[in-house]
Amino acid sequence: MKRTVYAADKVGFHILHTLFQTSMKYDRIHRFDEYFVTSLIVDGGACAGVVAMNLRGGTMVAIQGKATILATGGCGRVYEFTTNGFIKTGDGMALAYRAGVPLKDMEMVQFHPTCLPGTGILITEAARGEGGYLVNKDGERYMQRYLPSKMELGPRDILSRAMIQEMKAGRAFEGPYGLYMGLDLRHLGAKKINERIPMVRELVEKYMGLDPIHELIPVRPGQHYIMGGVSTNGKGETTLPGLYAVGETACVSINGANRLGSNSLSECLVFGAACGLAAAGFAKKKASYPRGAAAREALKKEEARVFDGVLGRERAKETVAGLRVEMQQLMERDVGIFREESALADACGMLGKMRDRFAAVGLADKDRVFNTELTAVLELDFMLDVALAIAHSARNRRESRGAHSRTDFPQRDDANYLKHTLAFRTDGPPRIDYVPVTVTKWQPVERKY
Numbered sequence: 001m002k003r004t005v006y007a008a009d010k011v012g013f014h015i016l017h018t019l020f021q022t023s024m025k026y027d028r029i030h031r032f033d034e035y036f037v038t039s040l041i042v043d044g045g046a047c048a049g050v051v052a053m054n055l056r057g058g059t060m061v062a063i064q065g066k067a068t069i070l071a072t073g074g075c076g077r078v079y080e081f082t083t084n085g086f087i088k089t090g091d092g093m094a095l096a097y098r099a100g101v102p103l104k105d106m107e108m109v110q111f112h113p114t115c116l117p118g119t120g121i122l123i124t125e126a127a128r129g130e131g132g133y134l135v136n137k138d139g140e141r142y143m144q145r146y147l148p149s150k151m152e153l154g155p156r157d158i159l160s161r162a163m164i165q166e167m168k169a170g171r172a173f174e175g176p177y178g179l180y181m182g183l184d185l186r187h188l189g190a191k192k193i194n195e196r197i198p199m200v201r202e203l204v205e206k207y208m209g210l211d212p213i214h215e216l217i218p219v220r221p222g223q224h225y226i227m228g229g230v231s232t233n234g235k236g237e238t239t240l241p242g243l244y245a246v247g248e249t250a251c252v253s254i255n256g257a258n259r260l261g262s263n264s265l266s267e268c269l270v271f272g273a274a275c276g277l278a279a280a281g282f283a284k285k286k287a288s289y290p291r292g293a294a295a296r297e298a299l300k301k302e303e304a305r306v307f308d309g310v311l312g313r314e315r316a317k318e319t320v321a322g323l324r325v326e327m328q329q330l331m332e333r334d335v336g337i338f339r340e341e342s343a344l345a346d347a348c349g350m351l352g353k354m355r356d357r358f359a360a361v362g363l364a365d366k367d368r369v370f371n372t373e374l375t376a377v378l379e380l381d382f383m384l385d386v387a388l389a390i391a392h393s394a395r396n397r398r399e400s401r402g403a404h405s406r407t408d409f410p411q412r413d414d415a416n417y418l419k420h421t422l423a424f425r426t427d428g429p430p431r432i433d434y435v436p437v438t439v440t441k442w443q444p445v446e447r448k449y
């Protein structure tokens, strides 16, 4: 059965352009380009729209709505090394979290094994699907040590862990960006590489200055996707009436503890449609528009917080880049591919301190128009909330399951942990709770390979 779409190895590129161009065909779709959402408007226990910064105008606006859908993507940038773009800072997750909606299964973070060192650019699975080998510095196809039945076609989590183990065993290459493994396509030949995976060759030539027809591709694992997110049901509904979430920012739970490659497409298409219909139905049933007073109040509060507070802060002790890098390195080291109690405890404590230190972050650029330093500070604020939710959720799950690998609890423990984590925001550390997993047709079974 076909489970994805195919347009050479540039599928995402074509989807993005088709979606954008389609949105331009309909004049009833009003896009707010260059607007950055800073908070939700909550009135009488329901979501009544968003407050956003008009980056071009340097102003703050309230956008009211009977129903609001968060579709703000993942949060890969909380990690130092990721395949995700700079915009993936978990904004939607933090927006919902601050409005009292729990984040579900945040410990379930997927790492992809084949990323280019330095940039984090992803080398698609298709490279291994077409027959590429993973080799260590001795030229050995090391996956025979970890997963002989599947070798390079094993799942992302096992391949990523195997890479870390090879690195720890001293069998990795070393380059200007640290340790890496080799992805060998040379035996496939120029014709196959050019016809089947042209973008792999293009990316490696452009970003590494190497030709995979003749040379090994340096690769290492990087954060790629988060299975967790804003807790929703199958229609994208959250616990806050009028607020919906979909796509990578949501956790509708189709990915469990480990997403299969390409399932984001189904996530966005299937649940995007379900969520859109549910939100439209909700809005239609609401007779009156949200109160203007609530929007004005939220707007005033955000202007004071962002323009007077963050932008106006004098005598700053911290820089946004300094604190961000510290957080990213901590997440990579202590809440990364392998996890254990003392590192997780350390991460939870350090992140709590960083949360406090954030209050001393100052800006060199005081302009309101297209102030990228200001958006970076607001994104760091969102990321700190998200990182805390990830670290505390990971610390509390004392078992290994899917992408969550605890060296101190290596076994899956269905008796105690066949349940979803929920992280709730408090004034201190997140409050962690659990809800049961709904098992329908497919019974959970142990992964035996």
Ligand SMILES: Cc1cc2nc3c(=O)[nH]c(=O)nc-3n(C[C@H](O)[C@H](O)[C@H](O)COP(=O)(O)OP(=O)(O)OC[C@H]3O[C@@H](n4cnc5c(N)ncnc54)[C@H](O)[C@@H]3O)c2cc1C
Pocket (backbone or CB within 6 Å): 011, 012, 035, 036, 037, 038, 071, 072, 073, 074, 083, 084, 085, 087, 088, 091, 092, 122, 224, 225, 246, 247, 248, 249, 261, 262, 263, 264, 265, 266, 268
């Ligand atoms: C390199 C790479 C390759 C991938 N390949 C595949 C694949 O082959 N198949 C597959 O199924 N999945 C793939 N994925 C995963 C998939 O691309 C993502 O899960 C999916 O694109 C998420 O879509 P989304 O609409 O939820 O969010 P996004 O596409 O990330 O869109 C989020 C949007 O929200 C905007 N936004 C964020 N914060 C704010 C804010 N505060 N205010 C206003 N706007 C905001 C962003 O600017 C962005 O436009 C890949 C991911 C990566 C990184």
